[in-house]
Amino acid sequence: MSAIPLQSPLRSVRQLASENPGLLFVLLYFAFQVVFLTIISNGAGVDDAEQLAYVGALQWGYGGSQPPLYTWINSVAGDVFGIRMSTVFLVKFGMLASLFVSVYGGARLLGMRKAVAAAGMVGVFLLPQIAWESQRTLTHSVGATTGCAWAFLAFAWHMKSRSSLSAALLGLGIAAGLLGKFNAGFFLVGLILAGLSVPAYRAVLLSSKSILTLAAFFAAVTPTGLWALSHMDNLLARSHKFQINEGGQFIVSRLHGEWKLFLNGVLFSGVALVFFAVAWWRSRAQQITPKAGLTDGETFLGRVLLFALAAVFVGVLVSGAAEVKDRWLQPVLFLSPLYLAMLLGRYIASDVPLKRFAIVGALCGLAVIPILAVNILYAYEGGAPSIGQLDYGKLYAATRADGHYVTVVSDGPQLPGNLRLYDQSLSPIHWEMPNAAARIRFPALFVWFGEAPNPVVQGLMQGAGVTNPPTDIKHITLGYKYYPDQTKAVSYVVIPAR
Template identity: 85%
Template sequence: MSSIKQFTSENPGLVFVLLYFAFQVFFLTSISNGAGVDDAEQLAYVGALQWGYGGSQPPLYTWINSVAGDVLGISMFTVFLVKFGMLASLFVSVYCGARLLGMSKAVATAGMVGVFLLPQIAWESQRTLTHSVGATTGCAWAFLAFAWHMKSRSWLSAALLGLGIAAGLLGKFNAGFFLIGMILAGFSIPSYRAVLLSSKSILTLLVFLAAVGPTALWALSHMDNLLARSHKFQLNEGGQFLISRLHGEWKLFLNGILFSGVALVFFAIAWWRSRAQQVTPKTGWTDGETLVSRIIMFALVCVFIGVLISGAAEVKDRWLQPVLFLSPLYLSIVLGRYIASDLPLKRFALVGALCGLAVIPILAFNILHARDGGVPSIGQLDYAKLFAVTRADGNYLSVVSDGPQLPGNLRLYDGSVTPVHWEMPNAAARIRFPALFVWFGEGPNPVVEKLMQNAGITNPSTAIKTVTLTYKYYPDQSRVVSYVIVPAR
């Protein structure tokens, strides 16, 4: 107990973060009815360890969910444990990486807790995102591994650096901007360049290639799945070569400011309130401090060049998560260097903690009562009724739909069924009969009919049944779900 008390008194920020995310796991599990779109997609893949999946997304987050589901069972508890466990490791990696780079506890703590000042992480990542969480967490692991390798310079740290870089890229492809920026930043600092040019980097490269190689080969052989969602980038939108690029760069600038806007506001307030304590540092920036600033700079330059080359007219703020998650740490570095007292850092961390705490009741209300596009959250539908009604009509080994929402949520009630949806590679070949074909709306669904045809069902049943599902907290509103059970063949 004395050791715990000492750790808590010396690392209050770490303890807060760990307790915060542990609470979220149990609290949200207790109030949730079913999975939303992104989490339902993960539920649909649990138990299927593959080198790649559909929907243009790398496999890291799905791998972790799949392993957790096999060990702990398919449940909302497992879904939340994976998400909030990864978010906790993201925060801790920022802190530990900063400490390994030689920053004080005050700076490292403010940089860690300050991540709660980034709405895309503090709010969106807790509310709905999955692969973006994997990408940002993977980048945080890579940052920690880089910091450790610069300090340890051992064969083990070299191998873990390669694994960390691979984790970022396997989290989501836009993590590549951060990873390239980190390597370039390392090469720009003489002491780190010497480590990166040492013979141990051969092991880093080999581990990286071994980790990403199978998924890269899978992606090359499944280009249709890899590019399934490329339309969201609006590449060369409308055939306007110059206009699309200018629009993309403008969105990069605008969303970059908005992404860190809350952190920048509270940084400015802390700076202004401490103007009487501002000092001129006697020494220049340390290598660790320079590294953080250059990572952000080089990563943003990489995004700028990427938009310029690709012609992407759309750059969403959530895509900048892996690029700018270190911005609170950079702002904390500036406060620590130019203000004599630690008070601004403590205020910065306190505001971050308060923002994190404010998310808890707001997120709970959002899950229970928020409306999206005029209708309640899709996670609040009565999936238990759907399962009971369809099971009463017959047994089935597969649940097939045009999207992951229904198959994923039905797995919460029977983890043995095989979920199949349109974006899955070789979807028709996965179907086991008897199979439940299910979709939202009345009447035939062309995507589901196509899946039936691909599975060799030449005469699909016309006896389509329907069930009306109400929302848990809006019983006066409902959605119609159609289904048909195709018997064993």
Template identity: 75%
Template sequence: MPAVPYQSPLTSLTKVASRNPALLFVLVYFVFQIFFLTAISNGAGVDDAEQLAYVGDLQWGYGGSQAPLYTWINSIAGDLLGISLFTIYLVKFGLLASSFISVYFGARLLGLSKPVAAAGMLGIFLLPQIAWESQRTLTHSVGGTAGCAWAFLAFAWHMKSRSWRSAALLGLGIASGLLGKFNASFFLIGLISAGLSVPEYRAVLLTRKSIVVALVFIAAIAPTGLWTLSHTENLLARSHKFEIGEGGNFIVSRLHGEWKLLLNGVLFSGVALAFFGIAWWRSRADQMSPSRPWSAGEKFLVRILLFALAAVFVGVLISGAAEVKDRWLQPVLFLSPLCLAILLGRYIRTDLPLKRFAVVGAVCALMVIPGLAVNLLYARDGKAPSIGQLDYAKLFTVTRAEGTYLTVVSNGPQLPGNLRLLDGSINPVHLEMPNAASRIRFPALFVWFGQGMNPAVLNLLNGAGIAAPPSNIKHVDLSYKYYPEQTARVSYFFVPAK
């Protein structure tokens, strides 16, 4: 048997990089972000603190009008790896990486060329809500977009494989999108509608195998769906954000909602559109009228966006929502760079504009790294620095001097979540948790920001069976790590075991 020549890891890595540098860039980038942000972070921000409060608590649904997938993944990761910022960042950047990679392989399975798929993937870094906000603070939007990207990849694979297994994975992928973020339903409507509009894909979707798609989807979402029906107050906890019927005028509120959809849709993809326009203009001498017709994959991708946006338009029209924020469109428009790459690939003779589009996306990704570090360490929210930079270790030391507590209760997740970084055995409870008062176990620490008694904390205390208001409220001033001259006052009281 001939000897197999030895290849050093560096040689293997060089081969991988030469074959698929865009994929390698995405993987290395997000792995770096996990370790870099873990190293420089002092504590968790509001969204990540919410996840820390739920780690280890697997339920069919959670509070705050949020779908459960992101919290499930964090909970499982926390059980396996421990409660830490590393685990929180591993989940976030792992999901982001999976979204990018799913877009690439989904595009390739649909027949798009490697340059188009690579440009469409790296072009996602030109979407500020993903390249910046998702890395900086968002959680459930990351999960929703990842779920939609998995559904897109599963659809592309099913169109290629047409097997019972790929049908089951498509059903699971569609369920992942909905369980990741409820507004992902608009993308999923666009996905299925676009598939049915393309004859080649409609022939696959209208077979008996789609029964498996439907059954797997229903089985995957049924427990959370039933939970949601019995906890409608948690589902609608943040419905005020949509400003439904704002102003009391049936027509005006809807017109305002449609205007915000148009405006924020353009703003969401604005950077990608700008660089697409530059690439298009610079390549005007190489533009052509393509001789080949649109492929099934190309038509399908463009129609996903059109049908998904149409679904949002109808949703705003029916609900009367006067507010449509740009971050809510993340699961709907994350494929927009891929559609722009398709246009560059079809109407320009060379791959140069696609390469430029991809390189600009990679450069923007690299620019985020120092920007995110500065934001995390030194940015200010109005007059106050980042809330993640508070001295939570001091709060833990001061409150532990009162006695050992099993539960930390607050009106929000910020303080319980960050205290849990210092003691993973703490049972965190905050206002948005379903059945919050029943979760309290004594001895318990009740804690909140500010000087006076917090009404929500008092209601939780009363809900736990203690009617008398506390008389032993104490205070501690916590400094910010990089702004020690500034402090935030935290009030607390300790309730011993009954």
């Protein structure tokens, strides 16, 4: 029996590069970002600090109106790789890489050509909210969009496989989107409605195997749903940002919300639309009228976007939300570059426009690398340098010199999360955590920005049984790593075991 030749890793990479250059680019891109940003970063920003504060605590829900998927993944990664910035970046960019790959895989499973799938995948870099904001600061929005991409991939696989396994995975994929962030529900509604609107897919969705889809979905979301019902204050903690019925204006608030949906929808996909229009115009001499109609996959793709946007429209109309931010549309419109690529591939005879669309997307992604590095190191936010550049090491050394503590308590996650980078055994507590005061264990460090008393921190002290406000509060001035002339005041007190 002849031996089966094994491909060398280098040969495997060469094969991947020749057959799927877009996939190789995406994987290398995000791997580089993990290493590069770990090297240049000093500490965590607000969103990442919140994740550091929760790492290691696997719960059915957390504070701040956010579902738990992203935090679950961070917690597991923290247990495996340790609580450090490299882990934070590994989770974020690993999820973003899986988002891009899921777009490609879903497109291929729906029957689209490799050139269309690759252009649609790399074209996601033409969406600034994903290419820029998701890399710069966002967390739960990354989880929501990635979860929706998993659901898209699972749907496409189920339509092709039609097996019990694929049916169950579709339920888990839909659950992942909803557990990523609640606004993913609009895309998931669009996904199901679009599937039901295509006869071939409707037959699959209405088959007996869909019982497994429903079972997997409810098994995944029910514990968190029950947790949310019992913690409504935490669930609705940030509902004010929707500006529902702002100023008591029933009609005006809805009109304003629909206008923001239209405006931010156009802005969200604006860069992709511009380069699509350029490619379409430059290739007008090669435009064709296809002999065959749209395939089921192509029809489904267009209807997903249409029904998802319609779901948002109805949601704004019913709720009276006057604010629809562009980042909230991430899980709704992340497939728009794939749809544009599908149009180029269908109505233009040559693949040149698709290649140009992909190349521009790749160039936009590459441009983000140096710009993001400069932003992390030198950008100002609210009139001050980035909060992640504070000298948290100095704060940790000063507080440890004042005494032993096992818990770090503050009015926000910024300080507890970053102090945990220096001692993974610390238990961070901040006011958005459910039952925050009951979680405090002494000895405890109470710390906050500014020199004036902090009423939120004082409330947490009282809730933990500290009836007499401490008088030995200390103050420290922290500098910024790349702006040593800029400083920020921090107050703290260590309260011993009781």
